Amino acid sequence: MTGTHVRTGRTTSAGTAPAHDRSIPHWDTWRHDRVIWAAAAMIVAQLAFRAWLTYGTWFFGDDFNFVSRMVNEGPGAALRQYAGHVMPAGMYLSWLADVIAPFDFRVNATMLLGMQGLADIGLLVLLVRLFGSRPGILPPLAIYLFSVISVPVAIWWAAGVNQLPMQVALFWGLASHVTYLRTGRFRSAVAAAAWVVAGLAFFEKTLLVLGAFAIVGIAWFASGSLAHRLRTLLRERRAGVLLYVGVGLAYLAVYIPVGLTFSPGRAGNDALPQVVSNVVLHGYLPGVLGGPLQWDHVDQWSLPAPGPLGLLLAVTAFVLVVRELARSRRRALRALWLPGFFLACDIALVSAGRASFVGALISLDYRYQGELAAVTAVALACATMPILGATEPVETTRPSPLLDRPQRVSALVALISLLGVVSSLQYVHHWDTTTQARPYFRTLFASLDEQEQPVPVVDTIVPTSVMLGWSYPDNLLSHLLQHYPDRIAYPDAATDHLNMVDHRGNVVPAVVPDTRRGRPGPKPGCGYRVRSRPVTIPLDGPVVFGGWWVRIGYIASGGSPVTVTAGDASYDTTVEPGVHALYVRGGGRFDRVHLSGLAEGVSLCTDDVTVGRPVPRTEFSP
Structure with missing residues (x-):
């Protein structure tokens, strides 16, 4: 097939659309199809x-930020960027889950599974739409279903609510796009664009799906040189092309001023070579082939560490598969443009937006290439x-001892899937056994349940093992x-008893260390005598940057x-x-404490004034 026109569902002339895309089987056909079953x-x-896996996990890190932001700042907070992400739909879903059942991850897990199921069905629909119902669609489906690459987005709400909708948009959008390429029906292009727009409401990286649209159209639905292919698509499918370009440009016009928090030029920083190695060699290749089977652990994260032997096996297997494709299939290797495009974009994004700030190690995290299992399955x-x-479909040029032997393919895919399950279990086991958030909040809620009245505690941040310090003020207990x-109150003043929540979630007495002390008072045996007139107690030095509490030990006549002013x-x-x-809670900067307003006839003596940032008694070291 060497024609340069865009081909429809049947062999027709350019511009002629059949009444029905025959690659879309009727339900009666699906019901009795063994491949579909x-x-x-x-x-x-x-x-x-x-x-x-998912119902056994719990909230972590950014999950709390999403809820805290929405609850404390209102619906408009969903439209602001978060760490470079613009994700209003994800923020609203986080808010909805919190409204339904606060701190009950089962609600979020159900949402994640629903999105995963929609993605799974979308891939099946796409494969049938592309190739018909044939046994050959099962191996790529298995690669997607059981690869460890997508496990982090399955168990971590903050990652999954971004990336699972992107995968949904990729599969369902491509299915509609292929129908448009075959038939020319503009409504199919509108449906494809609508899937992309829906995905963009969750994750800005969904914009890359438009790149997949372009690659499929250029590689298989036109012929000739690249320029000729582009002209052909623009001529025959102009309305759809303009729609896709319009969606992309409109989104960029919104995202760049609202959400872009890094310079794209930083992608070429010194960490780039290591990022390339991390993403492609240590992460992607082992991940799609069942690995990595070995991990390095950083706190709650697991980073792929396949080792020299694992790298050698992964690279060798990839080279052999590519070689077999080149030997037995004509036009097969152009499919590599799909994972190549997404890998290049992931490398550029993580290099510029993350590695340039915190180092190349972060590029080993699978959440930064969570869509690659999906893209690789399609490729x-x-x-x-x-x-x-297709105008230029793949053609078999010679029998392949691997690709054309169903038993060998089945055995290989079964092995890869089994290894993927093992790798997934390893990842989730470490995630679950090292989490600090679940035991922290479980202990905290148990402590609060023991009290009949709201427990007064210092409003402080939760441990960094639960939420990172840069999350302030979202990481405050009150938020x-x-x-x-x-069940809990946050007083600015208290008498005799001040409580805190320690790093394990226990409500314990607070200690105010003497970072600063009041200077000795002038009255022997009394220090500072306070009556109806104001008294100022100077400290032995200033305090700054907030978080200070003042403890005043006193004896009063009534x-x-x-x-109290600080x-x-x-x-x-x-x-x-x-x-x-x-x-009492102090201000941001002060070097003295003022006492005033005592009733007539009441006197107070104090020579015991300390200022410090409160510490739980269980963690205080004098």
Whole structure:
């Protein structure tokens, strides 16, 4: 087939669209199709496996940021960028899950599984749409279903709510796009664009799906030189091309001023060679071939570490498969443009947006190439089977001792899938056994449940093992526990007892270390005598940057209102008769404490004023 026109579902002249795309089988056909039933069984098995993995995990890191931002800042917060992401739909789903059942990951897990199921079905529809119902669609389906590359996005809400919708958009959008290339029906192009727009509401990287549209059209639905192929597509499918370009440009016009937080020029930084090696050799190749089977662990993350032997096996297997494709299939290697395009984009994005700030090690994280299992499955199918209605379909030039031997293919794919399951279990086991968030909140809620009244605690940040420090103020207890006003309170002043939540989630007494102390008072045996007139107690040095509390040990002749001022913070509270300690939250910068407002006839003595950032007693070292 050497014609230069865009080909439709049947052999027709350019511009002629058949009444029906015959690659779309009727349900009656699917019901009795063994290949479809086998594919459905594989999808059910994968979803059952993923359910077992996902329901056993819990929230982590960014998951809490999403909820905290939405609860505390309102719906408009979903439209702001988050670490370079613009993901309003993901933010709203995070908010919805929190409204349904706060801190119940089962709601989020159900959403993740729903998105995974939609992606799985989308890939099956795409494969049938491209190649018909034939046994050859099962191996690429298995590669996608059981690769470890997509496991992080299956178990971590913050990653999955971005990338699973992207995979949905890739599969369903490509299915509609292929129908458009065959038939010329503009409504199919509109459907393809709509899938992309839906994916963009979750993840800006969905824009790369338009690149997949272009590659499929150029590689298999036109012929001649690259320039000639582009002219052909623009001539025969102009409306769709302009629609896709319009969607891409419109999104960039919004995303660049709102969400772009790094310079694309930083992609060429010194870390680039290591990023390329990490993404392609250590991550991608072992991942699509069942590996890596060995991991390096950094806190809760597992990073692929296939080792020299694993690298050698992965590269050798890849070279042999490519060689077999080149020897036995005509036009097969153009399918490599699909994973090549996504790999190049992933490398550029992680190099410029992450590695340039924190180092190349982060590029080993599979979440930065979470779509590669999906893309590779499509590419493998396109390299081995002819696309129905394509202008330049793949053709078998000679029998392949591997590709054309179903038993060998089945055995190899079964082995790769089994190894992928093993790698997935390794990844999830480390994720589950090292998580700090679940035991922290489990202990905290148990501590709160023991109290009949709201527990007063210092409003401080949760441990960095739960949320990173840069998350402030989203990582404050008051921001995270908005749904529990009847169980926890955050006073600015307290008498005798001040509580904190320690790094394990226990509610324990707080200690105010003496970072600064009040200078000795002038009254022997009293220090500073406070009556109705204000008294200023100078400190032995200034404090800055906030987070300070003031502890005032005193003896008072009676109960009375009192006003305590420390920098720009001032509180009206009370003193009790006898010996007590008053705690108040200080301002951002101060070097003295003011006491005023005592009732007539009440006096107070203090020579015990300390200022420090509170520490749980269980973690205090004098």
